[in-house]
Amino acid sequence: MSENNSAEKIDKAKMNITDEVAIRISEMNKWFGTFHVLRDINLEVKRGERIVVCGPSGSGKSTLIRCINRLEEHQKGSIVVDGTELTTDLKNIDKIRSEVGMVFQHFNLFPHLTTLENCTLAPIWVRETPEKEAKEIAMEMLEKVKIPEQANKYPGQLSGGQQQRVAIARSLCMKPRIMLFDEVTSALDPEMIKEVLDTMIQLAEEGMTMICVTHEMGFARQVADRVIFMDEGQIVEQNEPESFFNNPQSERTKLFLSQILGH
Amino acid sequence: MKNYAYVREKSIPPSPPPLIEVGVIGWIRQNLFSSWFNSFLTLFSLYFIFICLIDFIPWAWGGHWNAKSLRECMDLDPNVACFSVLAARWEQLLFGLYPADQYWRPTLTFVFLILSIIPILFPRFFRYFWFSVIYPGLAIWLLWGGSIWSIAIIYIGVIFGVASFTVLSKGVIRSTSVNLTLSIVITLLFFLFLSSTLTEFLSYLIPISLPFVESLRMGGFTLSLIVGISGIVASFPIGILLALGRQSNLPIIKMICVGFIEFIRGVPLITLLFVASVLLNYFLPPGTNFDIVLRVVIMVTLFSAAYMAEVIRGGLAGLPLGQHEASASLGLTYWQSQRLIIMPQALKISIPGIVNTFIGLFKDTTLVSIISLRDPIGLASTIRADTKWNGIYWELYVAIGLMFFIVCFGMSQYSQYLERKLQTDK
Numbered sequence: 001m002s003e004n005n006s007a008e009k010i011d012k013a014k015m016n017i018t019d020e021v022a023i024r025i026s027e028m029n030k031w032f033g034t035f036h037v038l039r040d041i042n043l044e045v046k047r048g049e050r051i052v053v054c055g056p057s058g059s060g061k062s063t064l065i066r067c068i069n070r071l072e073e074h075q076k077g078s079i080v081v082d083g084t085e086l087t088t089d090l091k092n093i094d095k096i097r098s099e100v101g102m103v104f105q106h107f108n109l110f111p112h113l114t115t116l117e118n119c120t121l122a123p124i125w126v127r128e129t130p131e132k133e134a135k136e137i138a139m140e141m142l143e144k145v146k147i148p149e150q151a152n153k154y155p156g157q158l159s160g161g162q163q164q165r166v167a168i169a170r171s172l173c174m175k176p177r178i179m180l181f182d183e184v185t186s187a188l189d190p191e192m193i194k195e196v197l198d199t200m201i202q203l204a205e206e207g208m209t210m211i212c213v214t215h216e217m218g219f220a221r222q223v224a225d226r227v228i229f230m231d232e233g234q235i236v237e238q239n240e241p242e243s244f245f246n247n248p249q250s251e252r253t254k255l256f257l258s259q260i261l262g263h
Numbered sequence: 264m265k266n267y268a269y270v271r272e273k274s275i276p277p278s279p280p281p282l283i284e285v286g287v288i289g290w291i292r293q294n295l296f297s298s299w300f301n302s303f304l305t306l307f308s309l310y311f312i313f314i315c316l317i318d319f320i321p322w323a324w325g326g327h328w329n330a331k332s333l334r335e336c337m338d339l340d341p342n343v344a345c346f347s348v349l350a351a352r353w354e355q356l357l358f359g360l361y362p363a364d365q366y367w368r369p370t371l372t373f374v375f376l377i378l379s380i381i382p383i384l385f386p387r388f389f390r391y392f393w394f395s396v397i398y399p400g401l402a403i404w405l406l407w408g409g410s411i412w413s414i415a416i417i418y419i420g421v422i423f424g425v426a427s428f429t430v431l432s433k434g435v436i437r438s439t440s441v442n443l444t445l446s447i448v449i450t451l452l453f454f455l456f457l458s459s460t461l462t463e464f465l466s467y468l469i470p471i472s473l474p475f476v477e478s479l480r481m482g483g484f485t486l487s488l489i490v491g492i493s494g495i496v497a498s499f500p501i502g503i504l505l506a507l508g509r510q511s512n513l514p515i516i517k518m519i520c521v522g523f524i525e526f527i528r529g530v531p532l533i534t535l536l537f538v539a540s541v542l543l544n545y546f547l548p549p550g551t552n553f554d555i556v557l558r559v560v561i562m563v564t565l566f567s568a569a570y571m572a573e574v575i576r577g578g579l580a581g582l583p584l585g586q587h588e589a590s591a592s593l594g595l596t597y598w599q600s601q602r603l604i605i606m607p608q609a610l611k612i613s614i615p616g617i618v619n620t621f622i623g624l625f626k627d628t629t630l631v632s633i634i635s636l637r638d639p640i641g642l643a644s645t646i647r648a649d650t651k652w653n654g655i656y657w658e659l660y661v662a663i664g665l666m667f668f669i670v671c672f673g674m675s676q677y678s679q680y681l682e683r684k685l686q687t688d689k
């Protein structure tokens with residue numbers, strides 16, 4: 001996939017990882033019916049850390065990050081986000097969801113609301129921010145993703161790349177402490193991928209805690225602190241990007257990398 | 264170099280599209296006579312319209328309006344319409360057996376009806392929505408009469424309940440559900456113990472009342488509107504709740520909703536109306552006076568709520584799962600996401616089906632003639648039983664048909680306007 005970003009190295013030293021734990025997943029297991037999708041997942045994410053998750057289709061990457069904000073329910077083990085454990089308690093779930101932003105492969109913007117309304121909805125109803133202030137925050141975020149001029153258009157009138165940036169802005173308006181990205185560029189045309197990746201790089205530089213499921217290896221090299229390779233519902237290998245790409249240990253990782261990088 | 268290799272050196276400037284035939288002649292040629300088959304269809308349709316109208320127009324246009332009976336009409340000219348029956352009986356067709364000196368009441372109710380739906384139909388006038396809220400009470404009072412306070416007390420009770428909820432929420436108890444339950448209990452206590460005394464007191468203090476008119480006197484188009492509009496207003500929210508219930512994860516709620524919908528849809532409306540008019544009396548304790556119009560409204564409401572639920576379920580099923588996930592991931596609660604994200608879209612998709620159900624409901628109100636309520640169809644039979652008008656058919660039914668058509672056509676036009684207005688992808 002596109003390697004073109006790796007040229008412009010960003011200054012990773014600026015992005016400091018703290019010792020504070022943002023997410024702790026221990027011994028987590030999940031089944032869909034009798035199908036064991038996630039097996040003994042252990043993962044600790046520090047605040048400010050950027051993690052890229054990759055792996056073959058059907059390996060459970062989406063399921064893993066969807067468990068973090070309870071779009072999927074896990075059956076064994078524990079997930080603690082920002083000190084709050086995910087249980088069946090709806091209060092905890094709502095609290096975690098309002099602090100964890102998520103961006104989807106197919107944008108999932110609300111088509112009946114304008115871009116601006118998409119961005120102000122959750123702050124107004126969940127955070128109870130006054131409308132005027134919510135609008136100011138929304139404009140600020142739309143400026144950050146570089147589309148303030150589209151504020152009064154409907155999602156159906158925007159290009160794919162623009163829609164995805166609105167989706168990012170919509171999550172940012174909730175001032176999340178953690179962002180989850182699920183293959184956010186894979187539904188986009190090549191020329192739009194860059195504009196979305198640039199937005200994500202910018203977020204990374206600002207020190208956002210991020211977990212990105214992506215096959216954009218250039219992006220992974222550039223921003224990731226850690227790359228995780230999953231297969232058959234398990235974490236097979238994790239390492240810092242340099243070693244991960246240049247010196248993969250597991251056979252499955254090697255095979256996967258050779259397929260995806262095309263050599 | 265290969266012989267297909269090519270490089271453009273001069274770019275072609277844009278030019279206007281070629282002129283197509285314009286004007287009336289051009290339009291006619293393009294749309295009506297573009298091929299021999301199309302021309303044939305055009306001519307055939309024109310001929311068909313012609314033979315439909317050739318008899319009807321002179322019949323309707325030359326119709327008599329002033330004859331005293333059908334016989335007199337026939338003597339004047341047997342080949343034209345005898346609208347005299349409408350001239351003689353229009354008050355009944357509109358108001359049924361309503362006391363003649365009180366006709367202003369249903370008339371005023373009708374005028375207010377139009378005023379009260381404007382804020383709902385056109386968001387521009389939404390600031391007058393308060394009138395739409397008072398209207399149901401106002402209409403009931405105007406139509407049935409009695410003391411104004413016996414209706415107003417319901418509003419007072421509800422305001423009282425809302426106020427107690429607001430006060431409780433500001434107080435020590437944090438939980439919304441506890442506060443809600445408490446304020447509902449308080450409101451019930453209000454209606455059980457306080458309301459009748461308060462009503463009497465207020466009626467004594469400010470006596471405003473209208474002569475009472477009993478339900479059996481309601482009739483004509485007024486009755487159709489009462490049953491139709493109440494049914495429409497009530498079945499819409501019930502239908503939404505049923506549709507949500509049918510999709511619920513809670514098995515008991517799901518079972519109740521599915522059972523209800525399937526039962527009601529499987530039974531003819533006529534049967535439900537008979538239950539309302541006859542059978543219910545066996546089940547209710549003797550001596551209870553459960554208003555017949557109210558009973559019919561309840562049955563019609565339940566009937567169309569079941570259909571409404573299925574229409575809305577179709578809309579809900581048409582929404583991508585991603586919409587639920589996106590709103591959940593932003594931290595919206597179930598009810599917030601239903602109200603702000605899911606329902607607006609599902610209802611938009613279902614507009615044609617919803618309006619279809621409304622139109623069906625409105626026309627089905629004529630079935631109440633079978634349980635001997637005097638809606639326009641029931642009145643038509645009464646009028647034809649009169650020796651003076653014995654044997655009249657067309658004129659009455661054309662007029663009744665026209666009244667229903669105007670209302671139903673209006674609904675259909677509004678739904679098309681709404682669909683255009685809600686289009687957000689162009």
Ligand SMILES: Nc1ncnc2c1ncn2[C@@H]1O[C@H](COP(=O)(O)OP(=O)(O)OP(=O)(O)O)[C@@H](O)[C@H]1O
Nearest residue numbers: 032035037055056057058059060061062063064183
């Ligand atoms: N709701 C579900 N019910 C049953 N099985 C599911 C469900 N969602 C996903 N699966 C299965 O779980 C496995 C993991 O799915 P997941 O979407 O997490 O994979 P992924 O790694 O994200 O793949 P991709 O790269 O194609 O997005 C797949 O085999 C999939 O078929």
Ligand SMILES: [Mg+2]
Nearest residue numbers: 061062063183
């Ligand atoms: Mg996936």
